Amino acid sequence: MISRRRWLGASVVILGIAAPAAYLGLARRFGGQAEFRPAVTFEDVNGQPRSLADFRGKYVLLNVWATWCPPCVKEMPSLDRLQALKGDTRFEVVALSVDRKDPQLVKDFYLRANIRSLGIYLDREARSMSALRVTGLPMTLLLDPSGVEVARWAGMREWDKREMMREIDERITERSTGR
Template sequence: MNETRGISRRWPILGLAAIAGIAVGVAAVYVTETGKGNGADALAGVDCAPSIEAAGLLAPLAKGDVAAFRVATEPARLSELSFQTANGDKKSIADFKGQTVLLNLWATWCAPCRQEMPALDRLDAAHEGKDFSVVAVSIDTQDPAKPKKFLEEIGVKSLAFYGDPTTGIFTGLKGKGMAVGLPTTVLIDGEGCALGVMSGPAEWDSEDAKALIGAASKSI
């Protein structure tokens, strides 16, 4: 628990450092990437109005380890946000239709991202094969082997590898006010609509997190 609180206290400082350009390549990610294939049209908020009511029910559960979770107040469809599999095949949120998705954006240079990855892996392993998926997308822009090697080094066994070296998925979320730094985690319903977003790390297999996600996904 002390370690988790330590993470929570450290991430804003690290996030400010990243925004300031201290972390290598951060400025390029936040400012210059154009986000090919993940523009504003892909995030149009059509047909997602009912999800806002559902999102409102999650507000009382945004506490403890997930106190920083912000419920969605504006409709946002995220179905067309795309990324690549480990083999380079294209995949999108639309491929997870019918599943509640915890979309996590991370990078190897982001220290809080690295610290929360084991919890994401445990969460995914505990609910594998049910109507819920953890989709962790690396936005490392350099050597594509680096994030894969990192996951191997820390013993990630359940999470599938996804990457977006264009950083378009980050740019798309940033354009909707859902991403200001890393890690960014978005809870998405089975229709591809945003339910809420978490800026900064969390212990995603904690009881607080599971209660929040469970309110959106009956399988947890």
């Protein structure tokens, strides 16, 4: 019979070997880098299933918001302007609404607020909030091209202001150069 002390020692050794090996296996599977982002699914304006993986290869500024949240509503025009200024094949602003009602509510809001550059994405069951550890709205995450979180901002921001765009660019530069 193995003593408790010896069993615990063997467990530590096994975990010390198995955990890094599992990480390396994941890293190989995902092109050299392990994927830590939880699978977050939602729907687009047409009710088609989407996920954050659809944006792989781009830096994504993911904003979790709702039409009933005054700070969210206030910052949406600046997110729209940021997408118009910076959105391209390497960067995209994704505004993910957690409104539980009919998608028409978000469509109507976009019309009233003159939101033209942002896509409409809906998570009517708000599963993204727990998956992304969102504790309040609005919450914005910067994800790298493999989906790993680079930065997180709680609360409202003026996203198209020079200082904010500079901060985003610095985070992207730090991530891409490994500094």
